[in-house]
Amino acid sequence: MAGTRIEQREATRRALLEEGRRRFAADGYHEVVLADVAQAIGSTKGAAYHHFGSKLGLFRAVVAEVQAELGERVAREADRVEDPWEQLRAGCRAFLAAGADPAVRRILLVDAPTVLGWDEWRSMDEDASARHLAEALEGLIATGTIAPQPVEPLARLLSGAMNEAALWLARSKDPDALAATERALDRLLDGLRA
Template sequence: MRPHGIRAQQREQTRQALLREGRRLFAGSGYGAVGLAEIVQAAGVTKGALYHHFTGKADLFRAVLEESQQEVARRVAVAADAHDDPWARLTAGCEEFLTATADPDIQRIMLVDGPAVLGWSEWRAMDEAASARHLADALSLLIDSGIITPQPVAPLVHLLSGAMNEAALWLASSSDPADLDHTKAALARLLGALRTA
C-alpha cells in the first residue's frame, strides 16, 4: 500500500475510534457529562487528532447523532422492505422505529441530547433527512392506492413522527417491559384509523 493510502486508512481509523468512543460515552453519561479529554483518552488519540476531524465536541456529537439516526433508518427500511403489501410496510416500519428507539443508548443520543445539544431546528432537519422522507413516501403510496383517505402528506408525516418520537421518550422512562408491546398496539390502532376500509 502506498504511503498516501496508509495515511488515509489511519485517518479513517482515528475518525471511527472517535465516533465509537464518543457514542459510547455520550450514551452512557450524557453529552454534558463528557469532556474532550475523556473522549480522546478513550479513543487513544490526541486532541489535535480530534480537531483534525471535528471542530469540537458538538461537531463530534452531531456525527454520532447522524450515525445513530442512519442506523435506526436502516433498521426501519429493512423491516418495511420485508413486506410487499404497502400497509404492512408502513406498520412494520413504524413498529421497528419504536423497537429501535427503545434502546437506551439511542434514546439518549437521538431523542434527549440531540435536540438539547444541537437545538430544535437543526435536530429536526437531521431527523427529517434521516427518516421523514421514507414515511412521506410510504404514506403517499397508501394515499395513491386508496388505502388512506386523500389528504396533504406533510401534516400527517409530522403528526405520526411526533407521536412516535414522544412514545419513544415515554418508553425511555418506563420500567415495565410490556409497555413496548402496549405502545405498538396503540400505534396499530392509531394507524388503523387512517385506513379507508
C-alpha cells in the same frame, strides 16, 4: 505511505466516533469531555479537533450516524413485508422498538433536539428517515388505503407521536409497555384507513 496515513486517519476518526457514541449514550452530551474521548482511544485532543472541530462537531457526526442506522433499521423491517400498509406498520414498530437502544434514546431523542436545536435536529431527521414515512403515506394515499389529505402534517403528527412513545418506552419498567404501545399504534393507524 500515503495510503497508510489515510487509513490511520480514518481509523482514528472511526475510533473517535465509536468512543464518542459510547460516551454520549452512557453519560449524555453535557458530561462528555472531548479530551477524555481522545485519550480513551490513545489519541490526542488535537486529533479530535482536527477531525470534528469541537465536541459539538463530534456529537453532530454521532447523531448523523445513529439516525442513518435507525433509518436503515426501520427500512429493513418495512421491506420484510410486501403489503404497503403492513410496511408502514412494520416500520413504525421498528422505530418504537429502537427506543430501547441507549444510543437512540439518549443521543437522538433526549440530547440532539436540545444540543443541536430543534430545526437542525428535525432537518437531520428528515434527511435520515422522515422522508421515508412521508413517501409511505403518499403511496398509501395514492392507492386509496388512506383518505386523501396533506401528507406533511400527517407525517409530522405520526413522527412526533412515535418519538414521544419511544421516549416513554425507553423509560418504562412495564414489561408489557412495547406490546401495549404497538396495540395503541395499530388503533391510531387504523383510524387513517379510508
